[in-house]
Amino acid sequence: MKAFNHRPRLDLLRKNDCSVENQELRRQVQDLKAELARFKDEGGLPNYRELFERSADANLIIDGDTFVDCNDATVKMLRYATREELLQTHPSELSPEFQPDGRLSYEKANDMMAIAFAKGSHRFEWSHQRADGEVFPVEVLLTSVPDGERIVLHVVWREITERKRLEEELRHAQKMEAVGKLAGGIAHDFNNILVAIMGYAELLKEGVAGDPDMVSDTEEIVRASEKAATLTAQLLAFSRKQDLKPEVIDLGAVVGSLTGMIQRLIGEDVEMILETPAVILPVKVDPGQLEQVILNVVANARDAMSDGGTLTIKATRGVRQGGSGVDLPKGCYVSLKFTDTGAGMNAEVIARAFEPFFTTKEPGRGTGLGLSSVYGIIKQSGGDVRIVSHEGRGTTLEILLPESSEPLAESGDPDVLAVDPTPGGEHILVVEDDAAAGRLITKTLEKEGYRVTVANNGQEALDLAENLGWSFDLLLTDVIMPVMNGPELAGMLRRRIPGLSALFMSGYTDEVLERQGFSLEDVDLLRKPFSPSRLLNRVRAFLNRRKT
Ligand SMILES: Nc1ncnc2c1ncn2[C@@H]1O[C@H](COP(=O)(O)OP(=O)(O)OP(=O)(O)O)[C@@H](O)[C@H]1O
Numbered sequence: 001m002k003a004f005n006h007r008p009r010l011d012l013l014r015k016n017d018c019s020v021e022n023q024e025l026r027r028q029v030q031d032l033k034a035e036l037a038r039f040k041d042e043g044g045l046p047n048y049r050e051l052f053e054r055s056a057d058a059n060l061i062i063d064g065d066t067f068v069d070c071n072d073a074t075v076k077m078l079r080y081a082t083r084e085e086l087l088q089t090h091p092s093e094l095s096p097e098f099q100p101d102g103r104l105s106y107e108k109a110n111d112m113m114a115i116a117f118a119k120g121s122h123r124f125e126w127s128h129q130r131a132d133g134e135v136f137p138v139e140v141l142l143t144s145v146p147d148g149e150r151i152v153l154h155v156v157w158r159e160i161t162e163r164k165r166l167e168e169e170l171r172h173a174q175k176m177e178a179v180g181k182l183a184g185g186i187a188h189d190f191n192n193i194l195v196a197i198m199g200y201a202e203l204l205k206e207g208v209a210g211d212p213d214m215v216s217d218t219e220e221i222v223r224a225s226e227k228a229a230t231l232t233a234q235l236l237a238f239s240r241k242q243d244l245k246p247e248v249i250d251l252g253a254v255v256g257s258l259t260g261m262i263q264r265l266i267g268e269d270v271e272m273i274l275e276t277p278a279v280i281l282p283v284k285v286d287p288g289q290l291e292q293v294i295l296n297v298v299a300n301a302r303d304a305m306s307d308g309g310t311l312t313i314k315a316t317r318g319v320r321q322g323g324s325g326v327d328l329p330k331g332c333y334v335s336l337k338f339t340d341t342g343a344g345m346n347a348e349v350i351a352r353a354f355e356p357f358f359t360t361k362e363p364g365r366g367t368g369l370g371l372s373s374v375y376g377i378i379k380q381s382g383g384d385v386r387i388v389s390h391e392g393r394g395t396t397l398e399i400l401l402p403e404s405s406e407p408l409a410e411s412g413d414p415d416v417l418a419v420d421p422t423p424g425g426e427h428i429l430v431v432e433d434d435a436a437a438g439r440l441i442t443k444t445l446e447k448e449g450y451r452v453t454v455a456n457n458g459q460e461a462l463d464l465a466e467n468l469g470w471s472f473d474l475l476l477t478d479v480i481m482p483v484m485n486g487p488e489l490a491g492m493l494r495r496r497i498p499g500l501s502a503l504f505m506s507g508y509t510d511e512v513l514e515r516q517g518f519s520l521e522d523v524d525l526l527r528k529p530f531s532p533s534r535l536l537n538r539v540r541a542f543l544n545r546r547k548t
C-alpha cells in the first residue's frame, strides 16, 4: 500500500507564511487535496479519522484530564450507552480506585502519563472499570501528540482478559506441577520408610503376643502407619504418578452402583438427585480410583451442607469445541457434575482448592488432600476438573473425561490371587540395598520357613549365588539399585541358572521404571510399601505359579 506522507506539507501550512511562499503554499494545498482524492480512488487508506473510528482497539484522545474524542470500540468496551455519555465522564471514573499492584489509580495514571510525555510513548497494563462496574485488564499505549501549543495524548486500549486468563492458567498449572513433583518425591521416600515401620510393628506384635498392653501399643503403631500409607497414596495420586489400572467402564453405571454408599455418606438431611442418561457413557479410568474421586467430592458436598440441602449428581455426554478454559482435547467427552446447595467458596478458595493440604476445615476435620487427589487422578486419566461456586449459594464441581471408543471391560478383579499359603521351605536369594528393608524381608521369610540368603547389591548377589553352587529357587530383588539393577542381575544369573524365577520389588512408580528403561510387561513386580503378609502372599503365589 502506498504511504501517504503529508507531514512536510502540513509543516509548511502551519508556518502560515503568506508573503514569500504564499504561492507555493497554495500549490501545496492543491496537491494535498488531489493526492488525498487519488489515494481514496486507489483503495488506499481513506483518512486518519476513519482509521481512528474503525480500530477494534479502544482509541481515545485525552487533553489534560478531559476526553476530547473516542471511537465506538471504546464505548463498547466500557459498556456505555453513547459516545457523548462517555466523553462527559472524568477519566478517573473509568478505573477502580486501586490498581492490582495496590497503587492508587489516579496517582499511577499521572506517573504513566508523565513517562509518555517524557519518552514520547509508553506501554503498560492497566485495570479499567466498565459502566456496569466490572473491572477488566487492558494493555495501554499512550502516545504524546503535539497539537499546536499543546500536547495531547493518543490512547489505545486493548482488552487482555483472555490473555490474562491463559497466563493465570499456565501459572496455576506450573505451580501444580511443581508441588506435584515435590509431593510425589516425598511420598515415594516415605513409602520405603513405611515398609520398615509397618513390618517391624507386625513382627513386634507377634513377639509380644502374651502381653495385651504391648499388643495394643503395637497395634497403634500399625494403625498409624496405615494412616500414613493412605496419605502417601493420596499424595502420589495428586502428583499423577500413581499406577492406575484403567478400564473402560460405563460412568453412569458406576455412579448408579455407588448410590447406597453416597446416601450413607451424605446422611438423611441431604436429598440426593441422580440423573444419568439411558445411553452408555464409556470412559477409560481406574474404577477403584474413580470411586475414590466420587466419594471425595461427595464428602466435600456433605461438609458444605451441614444444615442439609440437595446434592444433584448428573452424568451427561457432550462434544467439546475447544476453548472455555478446560484442558481437554476437542471431541466427545463425558461430564459428571456434582451440584450442592451448600456454603460455596469464594474466589481465593476456588483458586487454591486443588492444592494439597489446602483446607478451610478445622484441624482434625480435613487434611486438604481430597480435591488434590481428585485433580491428580482425573488429570492422569486425560480429563479435567472445574469448579463453579458462589459463596452462600453452593458449588458445582464438574469432572470431564474423554469418551472412550474401546469396548467395555469385563468385570472381575484380576488382582485377587487365590493363594495356597503352605510354606515350602524354598531357598530365596534376596537383593535389597536398603539394609533395614533387607533385614525385615529376611526375618519375615525365615519365620515362614523359607531359607534366605541376603545380598546388598548385584555383585554381592552374584558372589553369593556362586557360593551356593548356582542353586536356589527364587531371586527376590529390588529393581533400581546402584551399579547393577535388578533386571540386569536376573539376566546374568539366568545365564548360569536357566529358567530362574525372579520377583522384583520397587517403591518407584511404573512411569519412573519405564523412564529408566524397564519394561514392566514381562516382569513380576511387588510394590512397596508391602506388609509382611502381602510379601508372603506374593512369594507363595509366585512360587506356586512357577511350579505348575
Ligand atoms: N462442595 C464444596 N463446597 C464448599 N467448599 C468446598 C467444597 N469442596 C471443597 N471445598 C473447599 O475446598 C477445600 C479443599 O477441599 P479438599 O477436599 O481438598 O480438602 P478437605 O475437604 O478440606 O480435606 P479432606 O478432603 O482431605 O478431608 C475445603 O477445605 C473447602 O474449603
Ligand SMILES: [Mg+2]
Pocket: 296, 299, 300, 366, 369, 370, 371
Ligand atoms: Mg475433602
